[in-house]
Amino acid sequence: MAETPVLQMSGIKKSFNGNEVLHGVDLEVKKGEIHALLGENGAGKSTLMNILGGVYQPNDGEIKLSGAPIVMESPRVSQENGISFIHQELNVVTDLTVYENMFLGSEIRTRFGFLDVKEMCKQTEEVLSRLGVQIDPKTYVRDIETSYKQMIEIAKSLLHNSNMIIMDEPTTALTENEVERLFAFMRSLQASGVSIIYISHKLKEIQTVCDRYTVLRDGHLVGTGEVKGTDLSAITQQMVGKSVSTNAFYHKATKGEPVLTVKHLTSEGLFNDINFSVSKGEVVGFTGLAGDGRTELFESIFGFRKKYGGVIEVNGQPLKINHPRKAVQGGIGLVPKNRKENAIVKDLSVIENMSLSSLGHFEANGLIRSKREQKRFQEYKDQLNIKVHDPKVTIDSLSGGNQQKVVIAKWLEVDGDLIIFDNPTQGIDVGAKNEIYQHIMNLAEMGKAIIILSSEAPEILRVCDRVNIMFHGEITGKFTRDELTEEKIMEYATGSKKEAASIG
Template sequence: MKISMKNIHKSFGTNQVLTGVNFELLPGEVHALMGENGAGKSTLMNILTGLHKLDQGTIMIDEKETYFSNPKIAEQHGITFIHQELNIWPDMTVLDNLFIGKELKSAFGLLKSNEMKTLALEQFKRLSVTIPLEQEAGQCSVGQQQMIEIAKALLTDAKVIIMDEPTAALTEREIQKLFEVIASLKKEGVSIVYISHRMEEIFSICDRITVMRDGKTVDTKPIPETSFDEVVKKMVGRELTERFPKRVANLGKTVLEVKNFTRKGVFDNINFFVRSGEIVGVSGLMGAGRTEIMRAIFALDKFDSGETLINGEKVSIKTPYQAIEHGIGFITEDRKDEGLILDFSIRDNIVLPSLKSFAPKGLIKEKNEQDFVDMLIKRLTVKTESAAATVGSLSGGNQQKVVIAKWVGIGPKVLIMDEPTRGVDVGAKREIYDLMNELTSRGVAIIMVSSELPEILGMSDRILVVHEGRISGELLKEEATQESIMTLATGGQ
């Protein structure tokens, strides 16, 4: 299938999102679509699939002018969109999620359950996925939910698959498996639009790249004819001298220590500490227990035994509110369901954990609150016309900045960051890294869980590796390599 989008314009109210974008997709091509958060990438694809109606421009599919009125019709014509924000029904089974709206039925209207199970297992085998089909999707990790969405797309027999940040929550092993699937789809003539901020992936699997900036097309080039630095410059409009900022850690006393943390069947005998001014990276394969340990520390999930010490004193943390009272902030990996209230304004989301400080006598000091919000929006360069805009109206990367602003705003002693740059563009990533350096220079202790090994290596002072619910090793920054981390992550010594 060949797709040509020419001179595409789109506004939402007074906000001009796309101004004359051009994009072409060839049959059997893996085409990277890159740009900063808010550049208009997802909006362009939503126009292609009929979720949004264009204001001006032309869409040609196989040389015929074509417009879809909704994504369902686009899917029926062979175009499937795997969104960055996953469309999972948490209370339904994995099997029901895979076939929702596409159930196989007999002539009498009865579900062909066995046939659906067979097809689902075939796709799971293709992706090396082992998730019970009868399990509720809400019980799956974000990475498992991502694989369910990918399997769902493969079940549609699509001619074009749009993948928006498909590897953001996947492990290295799952990413490699996905790349193998993409290569086989390409051989079958399936075209892939690949939206990602992970530059290594773009140069590894894509044939061409289109770069967008501020709602415009900047350039389209074959991958061999461009470079990392050139793409970054076109995306952000300036040169990015270094991917990671230099870190000079000024380590102080131990701020947080956990002892003998155990939750049966999930993690066992977890012991570690983090010091003032330190970034401790936490690595490991998906399902190893990294996120579950952090959720237990913050009291989002229960644990069976263990102790938490703040500044050397044992504390009891049984609710997230108590964690906040003790100066712990937690940037969850699932910003959509746990990090934000999408229908609330940016302002309300940012002040939520800090509300008590603006109402010492029960009355909110609105001027102080507004100044506080404006300062954080500016500091984290959140792209928005107003703090009154709903968080759900922002791009995924700008939503992530609001989550970070929310927790930076409490003035934490300890900040747990679970996948802090998931779905964030290269320029915004650097801004987050600079902010992390700024926070640690003020004495904040940071625990950073990340699936990106370059990020772990580039920002951590010490690295803990988790394997099957246990800390399998600890590495100093100077001795850590991707190979040594992966060895520990897979149970090696």
């Protein structure tokens, strides 16, 4: 007889404001398995997990834990039943220490009611060392790297002796090494009988670490099965509802005049002696591991950071860039990473976000003409396939992919010569990702120079003409597209190889 699954969710339905977003979804997780929950943004993954976590109440359906029906009235009930939810956004309090975060809300106290710091530190150290992380429990969280913050979140769930852990895109902020460590650790958890529900867009990770998968699309269950022996493209097809090619988008560029030339750019502690040049129609990639300084480098080139030395030439003229406005006047645009914090103004409408950097185009007699804005937005909506029923709604009601397209439209409207994309497909589902790549290639064909910063090697390989690999604030390798492999990227990004000569 088959073993009873630890978790059975059946016929789960959920509506918000009369709109049904889950139409009777089933999910079964066995004891000690790593179960991938897949789907595009808006497919209903988070809603389903929030129901399991007790955040939302389902309108219909049943949840059984080890065969016994249960009502997840509140997050507390869910936690008491051994379910831990590690959210995508980090829920750490940066002004507290590591151990204080670990025990937040469940502090250990001595007989006298005082905090038992010693015991908490001891347990923290134990759990962290099981994860292969060496941090002093009394370090302030604000002083440690993002990837470690993620580890703290995971360690927290271990403290609570969970028998089921939900991980929502846990690898977004991790470097490759840390991802490896996380996977090793997930396997050891699995061996000790803990079940894991793993949410991710990265199919390669799914293939490496997961046993079974469930795919949702538009609130329906569209597929479930063993990962082993299933073709990745079949899963992708289930997710997007059509077949999506994972081929390169690359077209040979017709290279024009150099747009941006950087000479000996240095900023203390961030990057050192950076030299490169980008020409019209070219797509140049910058890659490396977390902490390689590429984001800081381009924030400096864009004028967001002011303390740096060296020469920046735009269209052959040296330009002192000490404010983003200077960069924009020089024809440089930046699509920053962490869209929510850096790129979108959530209280402004979709249209207003599009026009924010080029309001002059829509003015007459000092007043903004909203008709002109609307008309122009309609053009970008068609050109970039932005899905929005009413562009006057605030931008945060759009999906990640569509928000990103609006940000791209903003820089198209500015109409500069160079657009820098920092992690352009962060938090964007597979279908929209391909669209973004396609738009980037179209921009290059229009004659714009493109720079792409990404830590995902496949992304770089799919679109770039040339790639610069960075390690600890220096460019360690420069390659043309034909010379490059994922293995090479890893060698240079980890600093195990370095190219002394700088070309181009």
